[in-house]
Amino acid sequence: MTSTEATAAGSSSAGIWNLxxxxxxxxxxxxxxxxWFLVADAPGLQSELGPWRxxxxxxxxxxxxxxxxxxxxxxxxxxxTNFGKIADPIADKLLIxxxxxxxxxxxxxxxxxxxxxxVREWGITALRFFVIRYGVIPASRGGKLKTVVQTAAIFxxxxxxxxIAPWLVWVAFAVMMAAVLITVWTGVEYVIxxxxxxxxxxxxxxxxxxx
Numbered sequence: 001m002t003s004t005e006a007t008a009a010g011s012s013s014a015g016i017w018n019l020x021x022x023x024x025x026x027x028x029x030x031x032x033x034x035x036w037f038l039v040a041d042a043p044g045l046q047s048e049l050g051p052w053r054x055x056x057x058x059x060x061x062x063x064x065x066x067x068x069x070x071x072x073x074x075x076x077x078x079x080x081t082n083f084g085k086i087a088d089p090i091a092d093k094l095l096i097x098x099x100x101x102x103x104x105x106x107x108x109x110x111x112x113x114x115x116x117x118x119v120r121e122w123g124i125t126a127l128r129f130f131v132i133r134y135g136v137i138p139a140s141r142g143g144k145l146k147t148v149v150q151t152a153a154i155f156x157x158x159x160x161x162x163x164i165a166p167w168l169v170w171v172a173f174a175v176m177m178a179a180v181l182i183t184v185w186t187g188v189e190y191v192i193x194x195x196x197x198x199x200x201x202x203x204x205x206x207x208x209x210x211x
Contacts, residue, residue: 016083023070027063027091031098034059038102047106049160057158063095064151092147093121099154109157113180117150120187131194134201140193142186149179 034056041052070088074080097118103109156172 016081018081019077020070020074021081021083021087023066023073024087024091027066027070028087028094030059030063030066031091031094034063034095035098035102038106042106045106047108047160049163053158053160057155060095060099060155060158064155067092067095089125093125096150096154097121099158103154103157109176113176116180117183120183124187124190127190127194131198131201134197140186140189142182142189146179146182146186149175149182153179 037052037056037059038047041048041050041056047053067088100109100114100117104111104114153172153176156168156175161168161172
């Protein structure tokens with residue numbers, strides 16, 4: 001059996017209860033704890049930047065690490081499942097989305113940034129489902145870069161940088177603006193790709209119908 005066949009066999013035979021999927025479920029389970037830690041640190045929605053804030057930072061860091069770890073394990077052991085393909089991006093969007101919304105509620109991040117990123121994220125997800133009859137839009141390098149920069153920006157916002165060095169707040173803002181630009185840019189790329197995929201799919205259907 002070749003490595004490709006082994007991977008395919010592993011993908012088809014692997015059940016839901018494997019290590020990568022458990023890590024994905026753990027990431028989803030961490031989201032409410034992460035949100036609660038931020039709320040606990042901000043009575044009256046005024047952040048105290050105390051122990052609960054650092055607990056939120058730790059929860060976010062662990063969740064992000066499980067995202068990398070479950071992907072590495074799934075690919076290396078041939079444990080890529082349909083559940084994982086669906087649950088993994090949902091877990092990412094729940095974590096990123098909750099972080100952005102909470103930072104905006106706490107008046108630490110402008111609402112327009114949160115809205116732009118969330119509209120792009122959920123809009124592209126809806127677009128993928130809309131064109132799935134014509135094919136799958138693969139994740140691009142830009143999309144992966146977007147996730148990395150978004151994660152770095154959110155992490156910098158979560159860490160109480162103002163208490164460490166006030167100028168670091170501007171570093172966090174600069175990284176977040178880069179995340180917004182990459183998010184919008186890759187969103188436009190996915191829309192163009194979806195339109196091409198839809199056009200090619202329609203042509204293929206028309207060709208089959210004419211034959």
